[in-house]
Amino acid sequence: MSELRWKALDAAQNRIIPTINIPEGKVTDFYGIHTFTDEAMKTLLSPDAYKKVSFAIKSGENIEGNVADEVASAMKSWAISKGATHYTHWFQPLTGGTAEKHDAFFDISFDGQAIEKFKGSALVQQESDASSLPNGGIRETFEARGYTAWDPNSPAFILYNTAGTxxxxxxxxxxxxxGDLLDAKTPLLNSSTVLDKAATSVANIFDRNVEKVTATCGIEQEYFLVDKALFYSRPDLLMCGRTVFGHSPAKGQQLEDHYFGSIPPRINAFMVDFEIEALKIGIPVRTRHNEVAPGQFEVAPTFEEINLACDHNILLMDIMKKTAIKHNFEVLFHEKPFAGINGSGKHNNWSISTDTGVNLLGPSSKPKESLRFVTFLINIIKAVHDHADILRATVATAGNEHRLGANEAPPAIISIFLGTQMTKVLEDIENKEIVEIEKGENAYIKLGLNRIPSILLDNTDRNRTSPFAFTGNKFEFRAVGSTANSATPMMVLNTIVANQLENFRKEYDFERENDPSKKEGIILKILKRYIKESKAILFEGNGYSQEWEEEAAKRGLSNFKLAPDALKAYISDSTVEIFEKMKVLTKKELQARYDIRLENYIKKIQIESRMIGDLAQNHVVSTAVKYQTRLVQTSKSLLEMELKDEAEPIIQIIKDISRHVKIISLKVGEMTDARRKANNIESVEERARLYSTEVKSFFDIIRKEVDKLELIIDDEDWPLTKYRELLFIR
Known part of the structure; x- marks a missing residue:
């Protein structure tokens, strides 16, 4: 194994940056050229068909069969003209990734002639296996039929292989x-529909011209890059996506010299390459930079409609993986691939906007528009307060369990950061009398609503320890893990906010019916109560501190540190009630997602446990014993030469190695027994609990002993590529 390490290091240190094919002209000249855009559709379809498709996309209505045939024909002609030979329904099963089955346009007619075929029926719907992908018990193995169906809200695109087709x-x-939902996309679409309806209803209180409200999202993606040879020299990276062993290098991130630093040439070439490919299929990537940890980087796009943003993020991850091959890199999306330095997340920047061009979370210079702003702001705060547990559940994974609460990620406690000025505004609304509201706009001044326009991005501080922070004109959900499909947490956020806005509108209508006084007074009366009911979730301080954990407990906030505990929110009565009421997910579909997430957690910990045992016994212990044997021979020779003092330090090292090896062997055996015990449990809940509390409890114990051996054994003999090599060799 040590030989593999040295070969990998040699390969990594002698890489040549590959040639990148830079398109001619400006970015705008090639942006979206591999996407079947609205403009392409308008050019290739008849005016009547284009009008019907556009209406169907905006209204959510079904597309007529003859129109689907025309769209399919246009899409086929466009794709073939660009070198496409196959088509696929690109979907997002509950694996956290994407899936696809490629079918050729090529076919044989009844008379044996070769033809290019792609009908509307193939565009709109295809059959797929519904039992071999995660389904949470919804489908049995013998009940395999499932369907994929075109989502016209997200444009089709072409991906090219290495052969150029x-x-x-x-x-x-x-x-x-x-008819049960087996993916991440459909619930997000459902949630966007109910949010549109509920938010439009509330927006109409302030402006009757609003006909549609759209959720938007900008998803920042963090990741690590490791040379391909070094990646394959570490079986744990290959199998688990993270290192289960590895002593911290002398230099990590403590000098704070990597964040926003000069991007190394080889890294920059990779970034340029995948950005070009992303831009060609319409992903609006804009930002690239070094992140805090060595070897860590970030890419961020422009805000988009939330369904498209989530599609683009998970597609971008795929493009990055494929582009990395060309550059002899591996992209690590695991939330915590290396111990002792920052992990990776994806910050979901979420907002809602009207079809009249108004960001409902954007402050305004007009007091009455400021009331609209605080109405939506406070309703969102209440939604997150009342349903924090299900929001927490969406980011509960085996990988994120290593990251949440660490020294760079938000804690497992869901809290909201608003900033000093916005907090003061809410305190004014909560504490001041509102009887003056009937006397005109002077009431807005008394309540501080006239000051809201001053709360701009530069005046709203950031709090990196807050999992859900207001950052001037949007909320940033920072707790989402870097491997996650953002569709799930955004679906939950959409749903709980829609539910809360619907409740607010009912309360408002009831109050107006019983007391038709000025609407501003009614709104503020309701908001005043909402602030009192939900202010426990507001926190401006250090979310990493022990003091906050204690304070959060006093406030009654949940603190689910273990994923299996957090995931129970998927099947809580309150979650089921809301999601069925809003027609986003059924009780059966929620139960399926709970079971799938638990099973995934178990499998991830199981794989890591097996890898820890394999590496510890077959690589580390065996190497330690061989090294120890050489030391024994050396000490024996020294003693024979009556050099006792010189032999004493070596004898101590021999004893230290024996102690570490003994603990490793003992704990690996106990971990294996714990895993065997858990595997014999039928209940998935109990099995997940045992993996979380019993099996996983051995990970750090074994790691500590292995990492100690790394410091003792000769560097020439150590079998595993070290952190200093994985993180710093470019």
């Missing part, structure tokens, strides 16, 4: 034969 990818939803 392309596949037309049609973004699609995925459901079972019985």
């Amino acid at each position: 392309g596949t037309l990818c049609i973004p699609s939803i995925y459901l079972s034969y019985t």
Whole structure:
């Protein structure tokens, strides 16, 4: 194994930066050229068909069969003209990633002639296996039929392979034969629909011209880059996506010299390459930079409609992985691939905007518009307060369990940061009398609403320890893990906010009916109560501190540190009630997602446990014993030469190695027994609990002993590529 390490280091240190094909002209000249955009559709469809498709996309109505045939024909002609030979329904099963099955446009007619075929029926719907992908017990193995169906809200695009031919990818939803939802996309679409309805209703209180409200999102993606040879020299990176062993290097991130630093040439070449590919299929990537940890980087796009933003993020991850091959890199999306330095997340920047061009979370210079702003702001705060547990559940994974609460990530406690000025505004609304509201706009001044326009991005401080922070004109959900499909946490956020806005509108209508006084007074009366009911979740301080954990407990806030505990919110009565009421997910679909997440957690910990045992016994212990044997021979020779003092330090090292090896062997055996015990448990809940509390409890114990051996054994003999090599060799 040590030989593999040295070969990998040699390969990594002698890389040549590959040639990048830079498109001619400006970015705007090639942006979206591999996407079946609205403009392409308008050019290739008849005016009547284009009008019907556009209406169907905006209204959510079904597309007529003859129109679907025309769209399919246009899409096929466009794709073939760009070198596509196949098409696929590109969908997002509950694996956390994407799935696709490629079918050729090529076919044989009844008389044996070769033809290019792609009908509307193939565009709109295809059959897929609904039992071999995660389904949470919704489908049995013998009940395999499932369907993928075109999502016209997200444009089709072409992905090219290394041979230069392309596949037309049609973004699609995925459901079972019985109609149960088996993907991440469909619930997000459902949640966007109910949010639109509820938010439009509330926006109409202030402006009757609003006909539609759209959730938008900008998803920052953090990641690590490791040379391909070094990656394959570490079995734990290959199998688990993270290192289960590795002593901290002398230099990590303590000098704070990596963040926003000069991007190394080889890294920059990779960034440029994948950005070009992303831009060609319409992903609006804009920002690139070094992140805090050595070897860590970030890419961020422009805000987009939330369904498209989530599609683009998970597609971007795929493009990055494929582009990395060309550059002899591996992209690590694991939330905590290296101990002792920052992990990776994806910050979901969420907001809501009207079809009249208003960001409902953007402050205004007009007092009455400021009332609209605080109405939406306070309703969102209350939604997150009342349903923090299900929001926490969406980011509960085996990988994120290593990251949340660490020294760079938000804690497992869901709290909201508003900033000093916005907090003061809410305190004014809560504590001041509102009887003056009937006397005109002077009331806005008394309540501080006239000051809201001063709360701009530069005046709203950031709090990196807050999992859900207001940052001037949006909320930033920072707790989402870097491997996650953002569709799930954003679906939950959309749903709980829609539910709260719907409740607010009902309360407002009831109060107006019983007391038709000035509407501002009624709104502020309701908001005043909402602030009192939900202010426990507001926190401006250091979320990493022990004091906050204690304070949060006093406030009654949940602190689910273990994923299996957090995931229970998926099947709580309150979650089921809201999601069924809002028609986003059924009780059965929520139960399925709970079971799938638990099973995924168990499998991830199981794989890590097996890898720890394998590396510890077959690589580390065996190397330690061989090294120890050489030391024994050396000490024996010294003693024979009556050099006792010189032999004493070596004898101590021999004893230290024996102690570490003994603990490793003992604990690996106990961990294996714990795993065997957990595997014999039928209940998935109990099995997950045992993996979380019993099996996983051995990880750090074994790691500590292995990492100690790394400091003792000769560097030439150590079998595992070290952190200083993984993180700093470019």
